[in-house]
Amino acid sequence: MQPILLTPGPLTTSERTRSAMLSDWGSWDGEFNRLTASVCGDLLAIAGGEGTHACVPLQGSGTFAVEAALGTFVPRNGKVLVPSNGAYADRIIRILEVLGREVRVIEHREDEPLDVSRVAAALSSDPAITHVALVHCETGTGVLNALDEVARTVANHGRTLVVDAMSSFAAVAIDVSITPIDVLIAASGKCLEGVPGMGFVIASKANLSAASGNSHSLALDLHDQWGYMQRTGQWRYTPPTHVVAALRSAIDQFVEEGGQPARGTRYRMQCGELVSGMRQLGFRTLLADDVQSPIIVTFLAPDHPAYSFPELYRRVRDSGFILYPGKLTRIETFRIGCIGAITVQDIARAVGAVGDALNAMGIRLGATS
Ligand SMILES: *Cc1c(COP(=O)(O)O)cnc(C)c1O
Numbered sequence: 001m002q003p004i005l006l007t008p009g010p011l012t013t014s015e016r017t018r019s020a021m022l023s024d025w026g027s028w029d030g031e032f033n034r035l036t037a038s039v040c041g042d043l044l045a046i047a048g049g050e051g052t053h054a055c056v057p058l059q060g061s062g063t064f065a066v067e068a069a070l071g072t073f074v075p076r077n078g079k080v081l082v083p084s085n086g087a088y089a090d091r092i093i094r095i096l097e098v099l100g101r102e103v104r105v106i107e108h109r110e111d112e113p114l115d116v117s118r119v120a121a122a123l124s125s126d127p128a129i130t131h132v133a134l135v136h137c138e139t140g141t142g143v144l145n146a147l148d149e150v151a152r153t154v155a156n157h158g159r160t161l162v163v164d165a166m167s168s169f170a171a172v173a174i175d176v177s178i179t180p181i182d183v184l185i186a187a188s189g190k191c192l193e194g195v196p197g198m199g200f201v202i203a204s205k206a207n208l209s210a211a212s213g214n215s216h217s218l219a220l221d222l223h224d225q226w227g228y229m230q231r232t233g234q235w236r237y238t239p240p241t242h243v244v245a246a247l248r249s250a251i252d253q254f255v256e257e258g259g260q261p262a263r264g265t266r267y268r269m270q271c272g273e274l275v276s277g278m279r280q281l282g283f284r285t286l287l288a289d290d291v292q293s294p295i296i297v298t299f300l301a302p303d304h305p306a307y308s309f310p311e312l313y314r315r316v317r318d319s320g321f322i323l324y325p326g327k328l329t330r331i332e333t334f335r336i337g338c339i340g341a342i343t344v345q346d347i348a349r350a351v352g353a354v355g356d357a358l359n360a361m362g363i364r365l366g367a368t369s
Contacts, residue, residue, distance in 0.1 A: 003317060004346055007324045008139050008167050008296045009062075009190040011340030013250070017194060020249035025241040033233035035244055040200070042251050046260070047184055047202045048175035054208055056226045057200045059240050062166045062187035065199025067095045068220035069162055069185050070133065072211045073203065074101050078130040080162075081106065081122055083114045083150075087140030087327045088164060092133050099216055104129060110141050110328055113291045116149045123157040131160045137168040137293045140327040141286055142335070144172065144293035148179050155180035160207065166190055167295050170254060171264050171339065182207050188243055191263065191295070193341050194250040197243035253341075267294040270347045271338040277351030278336075281358060282365020286333055295339055296324075301332035304363045309334050312357050319353035 005012045025032040040055040047053065058065045070092065074080055080101055082093050085108035096103045104126065106118050114134075123129060132154045136147050147163065154161040162183040165174055169186035176184060183203045189196030201222055203211075208226055215221035219237065228236045257263055271294040275285060278299060286298035301307060309332070313323050326333030338347070358365070 001320060003320050003322050004342055004350070005322045005340060006337045006342075006350055007322055008335075008337040008339060009187070010196045011189065011193065011337060012342050013193055013195060013246070014253060014341040016253060017246050017250045017341070020245045021195070021242040023245065025245065027239050027241060028234065032239070032241060032244075035248055036229075036235065036239070037233065039244055039248050039251065043200055044202060046170060046251075048177040049184075049202050053176055053202050053204050054226060055200055055202050056208070056222045056229070057198055057235070057244075058220070058222065058225060059197070059235070059237065060199060061196060062185070062190070062199050063091065063095075064220065065185050065187060065201055066092065066164055066166075067099075068199070068215075068217070068222050069183050069201045069203070070095055070101065071099050071215045071217055071220055072222040073160065073162060073183050073207055073214065074099075074131050075214050076101070076216075078102070079104065079126075079128045080131045080133050081119065081126075081129045081159075082133045083119050084108060085112060085114055085141075085143055085145070086110050086135065086138035088135045088138055088166070089133075092135070092164065096133075102128070111143070111286050113143055114145045114150065116146055116153055119150055120153045120157070123153065123159060129159060131162055133162045134164070136163055136165040136174070137172065137295050139167040139296055141298045142293050142296045143287060143291050144168070147174065147181075151179045151181055167339075168293065170260055171267050171295060172293070173260055173264070176202065188247045188250075191267070191339055192247065192250050192254055193339075194247035195243055197240040198247065264294065267338050269344050270294070270342065271297060273344050273347045274336055274338055274351065277348065278354065279368045281351065281355050282367055284368050286328075296335050296337045298326060298328070298333045298335050301326075301334065302363065302365055304365065306362050311361060312354070315357035315360060316350070316353045319356065321350040321353055
């Protein structure tokens with residue numbers, strides 16, 4: 001029996017999504033080009049970007065798309081403001097440093113949401129800032145940041161907003177026709193429940209048209225990928241054909257489920273079941289409930305001499321569930337994802353498996369609230 005992945009990508013996909021990969025496609029063939037066009041059209045519609053924005057897909061994991069977007073849309077003499085409260089914002093900072101783009105960071109604690117007034121103050125005081133890069137759901141902890149407020153602030157200050165919505169797209173409402181977002185980045189293998197291997201960037205056509213020659217990279221130049229795709233209907237360089245086919249099927253299932261509202265509701269139920277079940281067992285969440293996203297939950301390692309994450313992981317894995325290590329440097333934590341083609345019952349069984357593992361390890365904790 002295949003284990004259930006309680007990880008935020010790769011995640012558990014449906015049988016139907018996996019079956020969609022049982023053919024081969026020629027990258028020059030009209031049938032595959034139509035597949036690409038239909039996927040990109042649907043992604044653009046899900047984001048609310050029809051007419052104003054374009055969807056540019058890119059081979060690789062999500063970070064490739066983040067690096068491509070920063071390199072393509074931030075001119076070489078640009079300056080990017082990065083409000084950071086976790087590992088994925090830190091990755092953006094690292095990418096900008098590698099690319100040689102000027103960065104200004106607003107540091108936050110990892111368990112607190114971004115303070116929009118600090119973003120506004122930085123934009124008012126520093127006219128050199130051209131772009132703001134925001135992580136919507138900080139998957140390192142599970143904090144959901146205030147996308148709408150940040151977007152309005154950035155737009156009011158006349159700057160360009162780049163959003164890493166990797167772990168929120170399709171689960172949390174994002175509509176670029178309502179919220180001013182210039183560049184939105186996500187990927188196949190997260191809340192759309194496809195398989196990993198393809199990122200995509202929903203960018204305003206104005207920003208795309210202006211981005212010629214910015215990129216430091218040939219393969220990661222989204223302006224070039226966009227132009228080539230418009231002219232030929234094809235990807236530059238070998239496309240991840242099976243990933244695109246799986247995403248086509250995953251989007252069909254997303255629509256059948258009821259789109260983002262239904263998916264968000266299911267994830268919130270799964271998250272609620274997880275948090276209440278784990279608290280019953282005596283675990284504490286890192287985050288307060290009001291900043292917790294329905295995507296992934298960080299739990300503090302219990303303060304008990306017999307606790308070890310590798311042992312908990314192994315025992316829970318033997319019961320059929322894959323947990324996720326923590327990503328905080330200062331305190332020991334672990335994470336459990338609430339996303340994927342799973343049910344509330346799967347989460348309840350996973351919590352049961354954690355409880356059985358604790359018993360077997362001789363750990364008894366009192367319920368927390
Ligand atoms: C998953 C994720 C990424 C991309 O990570 P990869 O390992 O490259 O797929 C980027 N940002 C966020 C917020 C993510 O959750």
